[in-house]
Amino acid sequence: MAAIFKQRNIITGLVLLSLVFPFITQNEYYLHIMTLSFIWMIGVYGLNLLAGYTGYLSLAHAGFFAIGAYSLGILTVKAQLNFWLAFILACLITSFLGFLIGLIALRTKEHFFAIYTLCVGYIIYLVIDKWESLTEGVRGLIGIPAPSNIGPISFQTALSQYYLVLVILLLVILIVYRIVHSLTGRTYIAIRNSEDLAQTIGISTMKNKLTVFVLSTFFAGLAGALYASFVRFIGPDIGSTAITFDLLTYLLVGGLGTLSGPIIGTILIVWVSQQLQFLQDYRMLIFGPVLTLLIIFYPRGIVGAFTGWKHKYEDKRSKNKDIPNDSLVKSKKQVKEG
Amino acid sequence: MEILVQQLFNGLTIGSVYSLVALGLTLVYGILHIPNFAHGALYMLGGYITLTMMTSLGLHYWLAIFISILAVGLVGVLMERFVFHPLRDSPPIHDKIAAIGILLFLEAFAQFVWGADYRTMPTPYDQVIHIFGITFTLQRMLIIVSAVAVMILLYLFLKKTFIGSTIIAMSQNREGANLVGVNTNKVAMMTFMISGGLAAIACSLAAPINLVFPGMGQLVILKAFVIIILGGMGSIPGAIIGGYILGFSESLGATYISNDYKDIIAFVLLVIILSVKPKGLFAKEGH
Numbered sequence: 001m002a003a004i005f006k007q008r009n010i011i012t013g014l015v016l017l018s019l020v021f022p023f024i025t026q027n028e029y030y031l032h033i034m035t036l037s038f039i040w041m042i043g044v045y046g047l048n049l050l051a052g053y054t055g056y057l058s059l060a061h062a063g064f065f066a067i068g069a070y071s072l073g074i075l076t077v078k079a080q081l082n083f084w085l086a087f088i089l090a091c092l093i094t095s096f097l098g099f100l101i102g103l104i105a106l107r108t109k110e111h112f113f114a115i116y117t118l119c120v121g122y123i124i125y126l127v128i129d130k131w132e133s134l135t136e137g138v139r140g141l142i143g144i145p146a147p148s149n150i151g152p153i154s155f156q157t158a159l160s161q162y163y164l165v166l167v168i169l170l171l172v173i174l175i176v177y178r179i180v181h182s183l184t185g186r187t188y189i190a191i192r193n194s195e196d197l198a199q200t201i202g203i204s205t206m207k208n209k210l211t212v213f214v215l216s217t218f219f220a221g222l223a224g225a226l227y228a229s230f231v232r233f234i235g236p237d238i239g240s241t242a243i244t245f246d247l248l249t250y251l252l253v254g255g256l257g258t259l260s261g262p263i264i265g266t267i268l269i270v271w272v273s274q275q276l277q278f279l280q281d282y283r284m285l286i287f288g289p290v291l292t293l294l295i296i297f298y299p300r301g302i303v304g305a306f307t308g309w310k311h312k313y314e315d316k317r318s319k320n321k322d323i324p325n326d327s328l329v330k331s332k333k334q335v336k337e338g
Numbered sequence: 339m340e341i342l343v344q345q346l347f348n349g350l351t352i353g354s355v356y357s358l359v360a361l362g363l364t365l366v367y368g369i370l371h372i373p374n375f376a377h378g379a380l381y382m383l384g385g386y387i388t389l390t391m392m393t394s395l396g397l398h399y400w401l402a403i404f405i406s407i408l409a410v411g412l413v414g415v416l417m418e419r420f421v422f423h424p425l426r427d428s429p430p431i432h433d434k435i436a437a438i439g440i441l442l443f444l445e446a447f448a449q450f451v452w453g454a455d456y457r458t459m460p461t462p463y464d465q466v467i468h469i470f471g472i473t474f475t476l477q478r479m480l481i482i483v484s485a486v487a488v489m490i491l492l493y494l495f496l497k498k499t500f501i502g503s504t505i506i507a508m509s510q511n512r513e514g515a516n517l518v519g520v521n522t523n524k525v526a527m528m529t530f531m532i533s534g535g536l537a538a539i540a541c542s543l544a545a546p547i548n549l550v551f552p553g554m555g556q557l558v559i560l561k562a563f564v565i566i567i568l569g570g571m572g573s574i575p576g577a578i579i580g581g582y583i584l585g586f587s588e589s590l591g592a593t594y595i596s597n598d599y600k601d602i603i604a605f606v607l608l609v610i611i612l613s614v615k616p617k618g619l620f621a622k623e624g625h
């Protein structure tokens with residue numbers, strides 16, 4: 001019971017901290033970086049749902065991010081649609097394309113899936129780059145409007161945009177939390193651990209995988225649309241594989257298949273990158289080996305390593321207290337680790 | 339007609355390079371079942387090492403290629419030892435992510451050491467030749483001839499030597515090979531050595547007709563993946579045939595369809611293949 005209160009306290013504390021953050025620092029630049037990290041986090045949660053919980057490594061994630069961003073950009077700049085209508089449409093378009101691609105992509109498994117999605121991502125990037133009449137090609141889309149007012153609330157200032165993104169992020173986390181801790185989430189984990197076994201006990205793997213894939217692209221599209229309205233300028237580069245690898249790094253450092261991993265990984269890497277700005281082009285000299293070493297020694301990232309230590313400590317204490325029921329402890333551990 | 343012949347010749351050139359890269363990739367896949375995303379970085383590294391040997395040390399083209407083969411092969415061996423070997427028992431998703439980590443590192447490393455500029459590699463074989471109404475440089479001829487020679491050598495090595503047959507044995511059945519006394523660790527390292535060497539040869543041959551830059555491996559590796567899926571993952575003849583098929587379809591596609599979208603042909607091909615046959619064209623049947 002005490003543990004739950006402790007966890008709940010930590011969560012409340014973090015939410016409060018993020019709420020008052022703009023008042024702690026008056027630095028506009030920090031606010032900008034923080035908003036950007038929140039946007040990335042939404043995308044990383046999408047990736048986590050698919051790669052972390054279902055075990056399918058999609059390398060087309062930046063492609064869907066770009067589809068979301070470009071849908072919003074084209075609908076508002078070229079079609080002159082109302083912002084919020086365009087925003088919803090952008091998410092729907094991305095999910096719909098995700099549905100179509102998922103239908104075919106999910107027939108493949110493991111390596112084939114990774115390679116297939118890598119190629120899909122590259123096709124998306126090339127199409128955006130070359131289809132100049134629609135996307136303006138390498139020049140990029142300029143003049144994307146900021147979110148329009150909802151009733152009396154306006155989103156013209158950096159502060160209001162910060163809160164808008166924060167609210168959407170919290171909603172995303174809540175949705176992911178509810179999914180992961182439901183039977184559906186357990187189903188996804190079952191598919192990750194053994195697809196054949198999951199099928200044997202009567203899980204429709206294709207249907208479940210497709211749902212996760214569409215959800216994951218929805219989050220990517222959502223993040224893309226937010227990004228477009230926040231930065232107000234987009235180029236084809238946001239769909240490149242480099243962005244996919246960035247998102248993957250955030251997820252890996254935080255913890256693949258953990259709930260808090262995306263938050264910790266993104267914040268850490270984004271801030272470290274800001275501090276190391278003088279080696280912007282060379283940051284992969286550090287992050288590349290970090291990625292490889294993490295996957296060898298701590299495949300579940302910072303969060304995974306931390307919970308591992310915690311469990312070890314708790315096990316030791318309970319062993320001293322009484323004779324532990326070994327199988328019970330193990331199954332509890334499995335449930336906790338997900 | 340002349341355009342067609344010229345384009346077929348170009349397809350043969352590009353196809354030779356693709357085949358060499360795909361061969362390295364398919365060898366590693368056959369042995370360890372790892373899709374080595376870092377293979378493109380090895381390709382790029384091979385180009386840079388050859389270039390550096392030629393420009394700063396003033397070595398001859400062939401000598402530079404030889405050093406480059408050794409160096410990149412060594413990088414391959416180190417990769418196997420320090421990354422893929424410790425990961426041999428983990429879920430398949432881990433290998434892929436580790437390979438991506440290496441790829442990112444090597445690309446940043448190349449940019450750090452050699453800069454982001456596009457460079458040209460000089461070649462002693464830039465004479466222009468006219469035969470049968472088609473025009474080409476000697477370098478292109480050289481690419482085709484050397485690639486074929488390397489493929490024949492590799493084939494002889496795998497089929498006629500004892501060490502070569504241990505590689506084949508291991509790709510057929512790892513545990514079986516281990517049981518009859520094949521040192522699987524050694525074979526894995528050697529496969530990475532050969533794979534890296536092939537990438538270095540491919541890039542050193544192709545670089546004089548292209549450019550050398552840190553991101554040069556990205557497209558090539560993606561296409562090599564398309565090829566080995568086309569030819570069956572782990573299949574050696576498949577990689578060679580697939581490479582030439584892709585080379586021809588690209589050079590013909592660039593002329594007759596659209597030059598802008600020529601890079602997309604490979605991926606569209608792959609998407610169609612995997613949509614119809616999710617396990618690749620020549621996959622073994624059964625679960």
